[in-house]
Amino acid sequence: LNELPSLVEFLVYLFADNTKIFRSMRVPSNSEHLQRDLNTLHSWTESWLLHFHPGKCKVLEVPPKSMLFHVTLRKKNYQSCSSIRDSRVIIDAKLGFKEHLNNKIQMANKVLAIIRRSFPLLDADTLILLYKSLIRPHLK
Structure with a gap:
Protein backbone atom coordinates (compact mmCIF):
# COMPACT_ATOMS: atom_id res chain seq x y z
CA LEU A 1 0.00 0.00 0.00
CA ALA A 93 -21.52 19.70 -7.39
CA LYS A 94 -21.71 22.99 -5.49
CA LEU A 95 -20.61 21.12 -2.33
CA GLY A 96 -24.05 21.66 -0.86
CA PHE A 97 -26.34 19.31 1.03
CA LYS A 98 -29.75 20.45 -0.24
CA GLU A 99 -30.60 17.10 -1.88
CA HIS A 100 -29.47 15.24 1.24
CA LEU A 101 -31.61 17.41 3.51
CA ASN A 102 -34.61 17.10 1.19
CA ASN A 103 -34.27 13.28 1.24
CA LYS A 104 -34.11 13.25 5.04
CA ILE A 105 -37.15 15.52 5.38
CA GLN A 106 -39.06 13.42 2.85
CA MET A 107 -38.25 10.24 4.80
CA ALA A 108 -39.33 11.85 8.08
CA ASN A 109 -42.63 12.94 6.48
CA LYS A 110 -43.23 9.39 5.19
CA VAL A 111 -42.70 7.94 8.67
CA LEU A 112 -45.00 10.59 10.15
CA ALA A 113 -47.69 9.69 7.60
CA ILE A 114 -47.37 6.01 8.53
CA ILE A 115 -47.72 6.88 12.22
CA ARG A 116 -50.80 9.02 11.57
CA ARG A 117 -52.44 6.23 9.51
CA SER A 118 -51.51 3.49 11.97
CA PHE A 119 -52.49 5.31 15.15
CA PRO A 120 -55.55 7.49 14.52
CA LEU A 121 -56.14 8.10 18.26
CA LEU A 122 -52.80 9.25 19.69
CA ASP A 123 -52.30 11.08 22.91
CA ALA A 124 -49.51 13.68 23.17
CA ASP A 125 -47.16 11.45 25.20
CA THR A 126 -47.33 8.56 22.74
CA LEU A 127 -46.87 10.90 19.77
CA ILE A 128 -43.75 12.39 21.38
CA LEU A 129 -42.39 8.91 22.07
CA LEU A 130 -43.00 7.81 18.46
CA TYR A 131 -41.49 11.05 17.15
CA LYS A 132 -38.33 10.64 19.23
CA SER A 133 -37.87 7.01 18.27
CA LEU A 134 -38.96 6.94 14.60
CA ILE A 135 -38.78 10.44 13.10
CA ARG A 136 -36.05 12.36 14.89
CA PRO A 137 -33.27 9.86 13.94
CA HIS A 138 -33.91 10.70 10.27
CA LEU A 139 -33.59 14.42 10.96
CA LYS A 140 -30.43 14.14 13.03
Missing part, protein backbone atom coordinates in the same frame (compact mmCIF):
# COMPACT_ATOMS: atom_id res chain seq x y z
CA ASN A 2 2.94 2.35 0.55
CA GLU A 3 3.77 2.37 -3.15
CA LEU A 4 0.42 3.87 -4.18
CA PRO A 5 1.10 7.58 -3.40
CA SER A 6 4.21 7.59 -5.58
CA LEU A 7 2.33 6.07 -8.55
CA VAL A 8 -0.17 8.87 -9.12
CA GLU A 9 0.00 12.65 -9.52
CA PHE A 10 -3.41 13.44 -8.05
CA LEU A 11 -4.54 13.26 -4.42
CA VAL A 12 -5.82 9.81 -3.53
CA TYR A 13 -7.69 8.97 -0.35
CA LEU A 14 -8.33 5.38 0.62
CA PHE A 15 -10.69 4.43 3.42
CA ALA A 16 -12.00 0.89 3.81
CA ASP A 17 -13.48 0.10 0.39
CA ASN A 18 -13.73 3.74 -0.75
CA THR A 19 -11.20 5.41 -3.02
CA LYS A 20 -11.33 9.09 -3.90
CA ILE A 21 -9.09 10.75 -6.41
CA PHE A 22 -9.23 14.48 -7.01
CA ARG A 23 -7.35 17.55 -8.12
CA SER A 24 -7.94 20.97 -9.55
CA MET A 25 -8.68 20.64 -13.27
CA ARG A 26 -7.84 24.12 -14.50
CA VAL A 27 -6.14 23.05 -17.71
CA PRO A 28 -7.46 20.51 -20.24
CA SER A 29 -4.27 18.43 -20.05
CA ASN A 30 -5.18 17.52 -16.46
CA SER A 31 -7.93 15.26 -17.80
CA GLU A 32 -5.23 13.22 -19.54
CA HIS A 33 -3.29 13.03 -16.26
CA LEU A 34 -6.47 11.98 -14.46
CA GLN A 35 -7.08 9.22 -16.99
CA ARG A 36 -3.49 8.02 -16.63
CA ASP A 37 -3.83 8.00 -12.84
CA LEU A 38 -7.10 6.08 -13.07
CA ASN A 39 -5.42 3.51 -15.30
CA THR A 40 -2.55 3.26 -12.78
CA LEU A 41 -4.99 2.86 -9.89
CA HIS A 42 -6.91 0.24 -11.83
CA SER A 43 -3.69 -1.73 -12.44
CA TRP A 44 -2.75 -1.37 -8.78
CA THR A 45 -6.15 -2.62 -7.60
CA GLU A 46 -6.00 -5.54 -10.02
CA SER A 47 -2.61 -6.60 -8.67
CA TRP A 48 -3.94 -6.42 -5.07
CA LEU A 49 -7.24 -8.10 -6.07
CA LEU A 50 -9.21 -5.04 -4.96
CA HIS A 51 -11.51 -4.28 -7.87
CA PHE A 52 -13.38 -1.05 -8.45
CA HIS A 53 -17.12 -1.61 -8.67
CA PRO A 54 -18.17 -0.03 -12.00
CA GLY A 55 -21.64 0.86 -10.71
CA LYS A 56 -20.20 2.83 -7.82
CA CYS A 57 -17.65 4.89 -9.78
CA LYS A 58 -18.69 8.53 -10.18
CA VAL A 59 -17.21 11.77 -11.46
CA LEU A 60 -18.20 14.98 -9.67
CA GLU A 61 -17.11 18.28 -11.19
CA VAL A 62 -16.88 21.17 -8.72
CA PRO A 63 -18.18 23.64 -9.78
CA PRO A 64 -20.46 21.83 -12.23
CA LYS A 65 -19.45 21.89 -15.90
CA SER A 66 -16.20 23.67 -15.10
CA MET A 67 -14.19 21.47 -17.47
CA LEU A 68 -16.11 19.12 -19.69
CA PHE A 69 -14.11 15.92 -19.64
CA HIS A 70 -14.76 12.20 -19.65
CA VAL A 71 -12.86 9.41 -17.99
CA THR A 72 -12.84 5.70 -18.76
CA LEU A 73 -12.39 2.80 -16.39
CA ARG A 74 -12.60 -0.82 -17.50
CA LYS A 75 -13.81 0.30 -20.95
CA LYS A 76 -16.75 2.17 -19.42
CA ASN A 77 -17.12 5.92 -19.96
CA TYR A 78 -17.97 8.05 -16.95
CA GLN A 79 -19.52 11.46 -17.31
CA SER A 80 -19.95 13.93 -14.51
CA CYS A 81 -22.96 13.53 -12.24
CA SER A 82 -24.91 16.19 -10.37
CA SER A 83 -24.39 14.65 -6.91
CA ILE A 84 -22.72 11.76 -5.13
CA ARG A 85 -23.38 9.78 -1.98
CA ASP A 86 -20.38 9.66 0.33
CA SER A 87 -20.64 7.95 3.71
CA ARG A 88 -24.45 8.14 3.58
CA VAL A 89 -24.37 11.88 2.85
CA ILE A 90 -25.40 13.28 -0.54
CA ILE A 91 -23.16 16.08 -1.79
CA ASP A 92 -23.92 18.08 -4.93
